[in-house]
Amino acid sequence: MAKPRQSLTRVLGYQPITISAGVKRAIWSAILAFPCALIATGISDSEAVSDAFRYVFSPGTMLAIRVVRDDPSHRGLGVFIDALDWYGRAGSFAFMVNALLYGLFIFGIVTTISGLRPKKP
Secondary structure, eight states: OOOOOOHHHHHHOOOOOOOOOHHHHHHHHHHHHHHHHHHHHHHHTTTOOHHHHHHOHHHHHHHHHHHHOOOOOTTTHHHHHHHHHHHEEEEHHHHHHHHHHHHHHHHHHHHHHHHHSSSOO
């Protein structure tokens, strides 16, 4: 009669990796923050949106306009290169700030909701 197969965890002593609920919330918050930051940055780039609405949904844009400074180094048509450089740096700064803020916001909401659920015995 053949012996039953022993599982690999019994033979080698490996245990499956467990991820805590807080780490899962952080991972999901980071994953969901990037699409939210893309939408917020897209809203802030639209001219049809008022400034108040723009700054509420994309605070990174307001911060980038105030923080990112440009030192012009070109004259004539080179000014366009300076403008593109500033726009790229300000846009990436705004996107990263928006991603960070939306990630923290989502993490806070998910943590609050998970704290309201009854605990399983």
